[in-house]
Amino acid sequence: MAHVCAVDWHAGGLTIGEVAARGRVAPSALRFYEAQGLISSVRTAGNQRRYDGDVLCRVMMIRACQRVGLTIAEIRVALAELPDGHIPGTDDWERLAARLRSELHDRIGQLNALLDELSGRPVTASSARSRAR
Amino acid sequence: MAHVCAVDWHAGGLTIGEVAARGRVAPSALRFYEAQGLISSVRTAGNQRRYDGDVLCRVMMIRACQRVGLTIAEIRVALAELPDGHIPGTDDWERLAARLRSELHDRIGQLNALLDELSGRPVTASSARSRAR
DNA sequence: TTAGAACCTCAACTAAGGTTGAAGTCAAGA
DNA sequence: TCTTGACTTCAACCTTAGTTGAGGTTCTAA
Numbered sequence: 001m002a003h004v005c006a007v008d009w010h011a012g013g014l015t016i017g018e019v020a021a022r023g024r025v026a027p028s029a030l031r032f033y034e035a036q037g038l039i040s041s042v043r044t045a046g047n048q049r050r051y052d053g054d055v056l057c058r059v060m061m062i063r064a065c066q067r068v069g070l071t072i073a074e075i076r077v078a079l080a081e082l083p084d085g086h087i088p089g090t091d092d093w094e095r096l097a098a099r100l101r102s103e104l105h106d107r108i109g110q111l112n113a114l115l116d117e118l119s120g121r122p123v124t125a126s127s128a129r130s131r132a133r
Numbered sequence: 134m135a136h137v138c139a140v141d142w143h144a145g146g147l148t149i150g151e152v153a154a155r156g157r158v159a160p161s162a163l164r165f166y167e168a169q170g171l172i173s174s175v176r177t178a179g180n181q182r183r184y185d186g187d188v189l190c191r192v193m194m195i196r197a198c199q200r201v202g203l204t205i206a207e208i209r210v211a212l213a214e215l216p217d218g219h220i221p222g223t224d225d226w227e228r229l230a231a232r233l234r235s236e237l238h239d240r241i242g243q244l245n246a247l248l249d250e251l252s253g254r255p256v257t258a259s260s261a262r263s264r265a266r
Numbered sequence: 267t268t269a270g271a272a273c274c275t276c277a278a279c280t281a282a283g284g285t286t287g288a289a290g291t292c293a294a295g296a
Numbered sequence: 297t298c299t300t301g302a303c304t305t306c307a308a309c310c311t312t313a314g315t316t317g318a319g320g321t322t323c324t325a326a
Contacts, residue, residue, distance in 0.1 A: 015272080015273080016272085016273075017271095017272065017273080026314085026315075027272095027273085028314070028315055028316080029313085029314065029315085031274095031275095032313070032314055032315090036313090044322085044323090045322095046273085046274090046321075046322045046323075047273085047274060047275095047321080047322080048272085048273055048274070048321095048322065048323080049273085049274090057251055060247055060251075061247065061251070064243060064244040064247045065244070066202070066313090067202055067240050067243065067244065068201060068202045068240050068241065068244055069199070069200055069201045069202035069203075070202075071312075071313090072312075072313070073312095090251075090252050090253035091252075093248075093251040093252040093253070094252035094253070096248075096251075096252075097248035097249075097251065097252045100244070100248065101245070101248065104241065104244070107200050107201055108201065108237065108241065110197060110200065111197040111198070111200065111201055111233070111237070112234070114193055114194065114197045115226075115229075115230035115233065115234065116230075118190050118193075118194070118223075118226040118229075118230065119223050119224075119226040119227035119229075119230045120223035120226070120227070148302075148303080149302085149303075150301095150302060150303080159284085159285075160302095160303085161284070161285055161286080162283085162284065162285085164304095164305095165283070165284055165285095169283090177292085177293095178292095179291075179292045179293075179303085179304090180291080180292080180303085180304060180305095181291095181292065181293085181302085181303055181304070182303085182304090199283090204282075204283090205282075205283070206282095
């Protein structure tokens with residue numbers, strides 16, 4: 001099975017319209033994410049944005065993270081872990097994934113603990129742990 | 134271990150200030166939640182709000198749900214499952230908890246699947262299932 | 267080389283989820 | 297009874313996460 005982003009890694013110089021279409025986001029959202037420091041682009045001689053293929057991975061991360069309650073500010077911190085100089089590889093994404101899973105683990109754990117208390121379940125440290133992952 | 138809300142069930146007629154203090158939310162947020170149909174109150178002869186103790190359970194649910202990405206509209210739908218006529222019991226909260234865990238399971242599963250693909254992990258149906266719960 | 271689609275910036279607008287402040291009312295202790 | 301703090305409504309404002317539109321530029325295919 002192919003890496004979800006590998007299909008686009010060879011595609012340097014994507015236009016904002018191409019990224020928008022492939023990432024199913026509006027071009028205005030991409031400009032907004034760039035203004036917020038979540039993604040970056042290079043400019044052509046004519047001042048138009050061109051993206052590396054890995055921006056699609058970032059965009060998918062952003063959307064998925066938002067679905068589980070992370071704010072733009074929190075996502076910026078998470079994405080800041082990715083390397084600056086080069087296009088992130090699987091090891092870079094793996095580190096980021098580990099951190100996100102850990103953060104999410106805590107939040108889900110809190111909701112689960114509350115759900116347990118509200119529904120009168122006995123709560124043990126191990127039951128909370130297993131349900132939270 | 135005591136039920137998290139049991140300590141307040143005997144306390145009928147809580148003022149908005151008392152609920153705000155115990156639930157660690159602003160009184161303005163409680164008025165907002167009421168306007169949004171998430172909580173309800175009765176009024177005194179002098180038009181002041183009085184709350185049943187179970188409103189604290191609702192408020193805690195609301196905050197926890199928001200932390201994991203549910204909107205007010207989604208939380209309203211979830212809380213609408215609770216009974217109208219009487220103060221919800223552990224069975225009512227258990228039903229609600231089950232629905233929420235299921236919804237959350239799906240969202241976390243989506244993020245986990247994306248994280249797996251980005252970090253190049255092999256994805257199997259069973260690995261996705263176990264990580265998502 | 268020119269039409270038109272796609273791009274640019276900037277400002278104004280939107281919706282969600284509240285907060286703040288003004289002006290007035292209620293409730294509880296001295 | 298009176299005062300003082302907690303309460304009421306309503307309108308205006310705030311932040312977050314974008315969208316929309318105006319006015320202008322760039323790219324591409326004929």
